[in-house]
Amino acid sequence: MCPHALIPFKPAGPKSRLSGILSQEEREAFARAMLEDVIAAAKDANCSPVIVATELFDSEDVQVTIADKDLSGALNEVLSQAAGPVLILMADLPLATGPAIRRVVTTTSDIGIVPGRGGGTNAIFVREPAKFHVDYYGMSFLKHTKIAQEAGLSCEVIDSFLLHTDIDEEEDLVEILTHGTGASRKYLEGLGFVLAAENGRVGVKRQTSAASPRT
Amino acid sequence: MCPHALIPFKPAGPKSRLSGILSQEEREAFARAMLEDVIAAAKDANCSPVIVATELFDSEDVQVTIADKDLSGALNEVLSQAAGPVLILMADLPLATGPAIRRVVTTTSDIGIVPGRGGGTNAIFVREPAKFHVDYYGMSFLKHTKIAQEAGLSCEVIDSFLLHTDIDEEEDLVEILTHGTGASRKYLEGLGFVLAAENGRVGVKRQTSAASPRT
Numbered sequence: 001m002c003p004h005a006l007i008p009f010k011p012a013g014p015k016s017r018l019s020g021i022l023s024q025e026e027r028e029a030f031a032r033a034m035l036e037d038v039i040a041a042a043k044d045a046n047c048s049p050v051i052v053a054t055e056l057f058d059s060e061d062v063q064v065t066i067a068d069k070d071l072s073g074a075l076n077e078v079l080s081q082a083a084g085p086v087l088i089l090m091a092d093l094p095l096a097t098g099p100a101i102r103r104v105v106t107t108t109s110d111i112g113i114v115p116g117r118g119g120g121t122n123a124i125f126v127r128e129p130a131k132f133h134v135d136y137y138g139m140s141f142l143k144h145t146k147i148a149q150e151a152g153l154s155c156e157v158i159d160s161f162l163l164h165t166d167i168d169e170e171e172d173l174v175e176i177l178t179h180g181t182g183a184s185r186k187y188l189e190g191l192g193f194v195l196a197a198e199n200g201r202v203g204v205k206r207q208t209s210a211a212s213p214r215t
Numbered sequence: 216m217c218p219h220a221l222i223p224f225k226p227a228g229p230k231s232r233l234s235g236i237l238s239q240e241e242r243e244a245f246a247r248a249m250l251e252d253v254i255a256a257a258k259d260a261n262c263s264p265v266i267v268a269t270e271l272f273d274s275e276d277v278q279v280t281i282a283d284k285d286l287s288g289a290l291n292e293v294l295s296q297a298a299g300p301v302l303i304l305m306a307d308l309p310l311a312t313g314p315a316i317r318r319v320v321t322t323t324s325d326i327g328i329v330p331g332r333g334g335g336t337n338a339i340f341v342r343e344p345a346k347f348h349v350d351y352y353g354m355s356f357l358k359h360t361k362i363a364q365e366a367g368l369s370c371e372v373i374d375s376f377l378l379h380t381d382i383d384e385e386e387d388l389v390e391i392l393t394h395g396t397g398a399s400r401k402y403l404e405g406l407g408f409v410l411a412a413e414n415g416r417v418g419v420k421r422q423t424s425a426a427s428p429r430t
Binding site: 115117118159164171174197200201 | 312315329332333334335353354356357372376378379389390393394412416417
């Protein structure tokens, strides 16, 4: 089995909640590094990555660009035309690994889903795309399990923290510096980020001795 | 295999970071509900729960009380006397399930570990307790993998978000109201907590129409 892995991606102005610690240029490069990690993991799981982006950008991977910015509408259009099983993977999952993705795409259920933190959906495998549609934003995990149920589709929740860990806030960078092995970790370390324990909690700090390409 | 599952527990004044939304009495009852969920999951995985508490409290489960408050020291004393494999499980893992815990205790490695969010250790299975010691607080996940490495013990990281999800902050309650099925969810719902989407993010709110036993 070699399903397409649709990876929605926003090249310009991503990850605004990290603007307190990363410049816009850095956030764009960091988002590209996370995308690189997700693509590598998808390929390791024998999936064919297809980037669903709001604009064309420099990449050797297959891209589909969407004119409007409605993520769900764009993905549903792709789903409606898909000939075989499809995996949808978020682009901000830098801990993703081949084995974790394989657990999703080898589900014996009609739908395999990995929730994101805070009620979202980080990965969803759809065996028969014509029978399903996505509805992102807000509590999408509960929406997706309900859509599956109403369509009579069986649904397995895959218990993976590597795919559950999406990166939005500064504190999320702790996960990359603790568990990451790919381009995202390398990028953050190159900027001088290290783990720092304060008052019993673990956070990150940016060492000023490192090269600081902030703009 | 039927390893003991050591579950450290603090009956009095737990979960202070939830004091903005739960009274002390509620936090103690909520901590007990989470403990109940963890115990049920451990039993479902054929483990024998042993509560390692700072004081005796009303419970039918086996308890070990510790005089001082040093978690690592107390656990290491138990480990040094253990006759067989031991699992150490945190008490604030309300999403824990039997299958998730079984993945930990059936590891073929010497050590099976599930990281917590923010660099901690939520579950650790130790096949030969005499060869290992724990060191909680701070970046305990990295400390534990290093201790294993230095002792020549193989170590598997078990990829589970159900065991990765520990409850400390208000936003963590979203996970219980989204994925929980046990006593913790029931307790929160009894207090009137529901999911609430605001500005595209999912949080929780406490409905005032519900009975409010705040003190």
